[in-house]
Amino acid sequence: MGNLKFTIDDTCVKCGACAEDCPVQCITEGVTRFNIGKGCIGCGDCYSICPVGAVQMHKRETPKSNSQTSEC
Template identity: 50%
Template structure:
C-alpha cells in the first residue's frame, strides 16, 4: 500500500529528498505523495519529525 501524508504535516520538506522514486512534492499547505509512484519503502516516515506519512 502507498503512503499518504496526513494533516499533521508541518511542510518542513524533510521527507522529499529521502524518497528514492521522487514521488513527494509540496502541495497546498502540506506535502503530498503520488500514490501511483510510491513504492511503500517508508523512507519518508522514518525522517518525518511529526509522523505525517502513514501507510494507507
C-alpha cells in the same frame, strides 16, 4: 508497489525532509502539506524520516483469490 501505501496527513509541517529522502522523488509540495504521488515504491523512508509523524502507513487491500479457481 508492495503491500504498503503511504499518505501524508494535515499534521505535515512542510519541512520537506520526506521529499528530499524519497528515492523516486514522488513527493511534491502542496498548498497545506506535502503529497505522495504516483510512483511510490513503498520503501517507507518518508514514514521513518518525518519528524512529526504525518506520514501514515496503510496496508493495501489486495482483492485477490476471492474463491476464484482458474480452471481451463
